[in-house]
Amino acid sequence: MNEEQVWLDKARQGDKEAFGMLIGAYQTPVYNLAYRMLNNSGEAEEAAQEAFIRAYTRLESYNPEHKFSTWMLSITSNYCIDLIRKRRALLLSIDEPLPSHPALQSEKSQGPESQMVTNEQQEMVQELLQELPEDYRQAVVLRYWYEMSYDEIAEVMNTTVSAIKSRLFRARRLLAEVGMAHGLQPAMEEAVGVG
Numbered sequence: 001m002n003e004e005q006v007w008l009d010k011a012r013q014g015d016k017e018a019f020g021m022l023i024g025a026y027q028t029p030v031y032n033l034a035y036r037m038l039n040n041s042g043e044a045e046e047a048a049q050e051a052f053i054r055a056y057t058r059l060e061s062y063n064p065e066h067k068f069s070t071w072m073l074s075i076t077s078n079y080c081i082d083l084i085r086k087r088r089a090l091l092l093s094i095d096e097p098l099p100s101h102p103a104l105q106s107e108k109s110q111g112p113e114s115q116m117v118t119n120e121q122q123e124m125v126q127e128l129l130q131e132l133p134e135d136y137r138q139a140v141v142l143r144y145w146y147e148m149s150y151d152e153i154a155e156v157m158n159t160t161v162s163a164i165k166s167r168l169f170r171a172r173r174l175l176a177e178v179g180m181a182h183g184l185q186p187a188m189e190e191a192v193g194v195g
Contacts, residue, residue: 008068012059019059023052026069029146030076036141037080039130047083051076066155073146074156077138084134128178136171139164 004025010018030051035044054075055062062071129137135157142148142156143164150161157164 004068005064008062008064011056012062019056022068026072027052029069030072033073033076033141033146034080036129036145037077037134037138038083039126043083047076047080051079054079067152070148070152070155073142074158077142077156078158081134081138128175131178132171132174136167136174139167140171140175143168 004022007018007021007025011022027048031044031048034047034051035041038044038047051072055072058075062068129140132140138157139153142153143150148156150164153164154161
């Protein structure tokens with residue numbers, strides 16, 4: 001039995017300290033998912049806190065046959081979708097740049113010009129993601145940033161694998177069209193395999 005499973009078992013018996021260990025283990029991926037979906041650091045912090053509160057109050061419904069990380073990210077993404085729907089009329093602004101997609105990062109140190117181009121590409125990728133409908137954006141982030149399988153994404157989004165494949169196909173097509181219009185086709189191809 002691994003350490004995480006021990007924490008889970010204790011937390012399900014009401015041990016708050018054990019649940020605190022789970023929070024420590026998952027706070028970064030939960031926050032990152034919330035930030036990528038909400039595009040606002042303050043809202044992402046609040047969403048992450050709310051996701052952990054919801055997880056704690058629903059621990060009895062957690063099925064140990066599934067990965068805890070998938071369950072936790074599902075709670076987070078569903079809460080974020082609710083927030084996005086509530087503020088649908090508001091325009092989103094980028095308060096700070098997101099960590100770039102791994103395909104846009106370079107192993108070597110870059111010169112100032114190259115770094116500037118990379119930073120511009122990262123900002124454009126984030127702007128393009130914000131133009132997608134929330135269910136497409138959620139599928140893209142889970143697939144290409146968190147590298148979840150189609151099955152895991154379907155579980156998180158409470159839908160079928162074929163629906164996920166369809167959303168990803170449509171999202172890539174939309175990103176390709178918008179990316180081409182913005183001259184960002186190569187960066188989008190690297191980030192989410194469009195083209």
